[in-house]
Amino acid sequence: MESPPRAVVIGASAGAIEALSAILPALPADFGRAILIVVHLPPDRKSILAEIFADKCRLQVREADDKEPILANSVYFAPPDYHMLVETDHYLSLSNEEPVHYSRPSIDILFTTAAEAFKSDLIGVILSGANQDGAEGLRAIENAGGVVLVQQPEQASSSVMPRAALARCRSARALTLDGIASALCELAAG
């Protein structure tokens, strides 16, 4: 059997594009892990995130379809108005269930299901954002033995989400965006 992919999960809301622009393009084509991302967006059905980043990144970038297999060196954005969940046999499912923290997609849902599926072999990242979504999910990753990284609140264009995450997770490292990009490269290589 193929060994399961390893993954990074990222959550962000207000200020997301700016923050992601400092991280995703810095990652090499042979990064080695899959990257699953929830960005809070208005549910107006057409997300441009995958298009924006496809051109800037060396990794494959797409908006996830239901039951999409999770592959290394690929970036998957949750589609607007759907939660994105990780199944334990390492593919993605989508769902219309209730918003969490007024958000669909919800970072908590992605992170907690990813922690179930990937256990300690997971890196969770919380970036700029203006609500509490993600803190509990990051905590689940920490509890499962994964690595947790948070954008320094002072540097984030909106600090609520990073602060909430740092308050919940003792082992979280607060880093600059460049710091996060290089930490990801080191961790992925290691």
Place this chain on the structure above:
Amino acid sequence: MQTETDEIELKLLLDAILQRYHYDFRGYALASLRRRLTQAKGHFNCSSYSALQERVLHDADVLPKLLSYLTVQVSELFRDPAYFRAIRESVVPYLKTYPSLKVWVAGCSTGEELYSLAILFREEGLEQRTMFYATDINPDALKRAEAGVYQLERIPLFTQNHQLSGGRSSLSDYYTAAYGAAVFDKTLRQRTVFSDHSLVTDSVFAELQLTSCRNVLIYFDRGFQDRALSLFKDSLVPNGFLGLGAKESLRFSKCADAFQEFSRETRIYQRRGN
């Protein structure tokens, strides 16, 4: 974290629901099902899946409420207007070549998708030759679908969606407002049969020209998806149409070969002829 014991208990709970009530949830996508059953445990004050199993086995009144956790009821009139626009602009011309039509809305929830198609078919002059079948496993949802009453505060979104779908009339032609609710014109459903039908345990419908099944397959694992898709294949006439939800795809299914992409962006497929 789910422990091994949780997994065993969850499996037993689903077996119990199947044996006692004949609803088969064993092949539902687990990540979401687990979340919703965890919420159900909270609602019923049960500390484990086993406790919930005991409740549902011994108290038939628990089932309807439990079904509201096991199924997700979210819908809109003309949800994803681009889908309905594609039906209108690209599929309707084919449908016009048939003297009579059968259309299946599978997993119709509270009816929004059915009314959307009924309005669209009326606008396009196809209504009189069409029979609609609207099915779901959730009896409460089916009842609401048959009633066709929606909160008035949802109407602005429905109206906007209808316009974006290329609507040729005003949505207000199809409902009357009363006491905070929009009551849809009952003639819209005079050619509709509503029925309880499961995509994973029940059998085929005969000779359909169009099946619309949106945001139902996302709750199934690949095995149940394949089961439902082979049902769709067997129910459609050759070259009949299958419309899925905006993020559902046949790419990962064993049944992919039985269909060809008709409109990639809006996830409309056509059964291959034979």
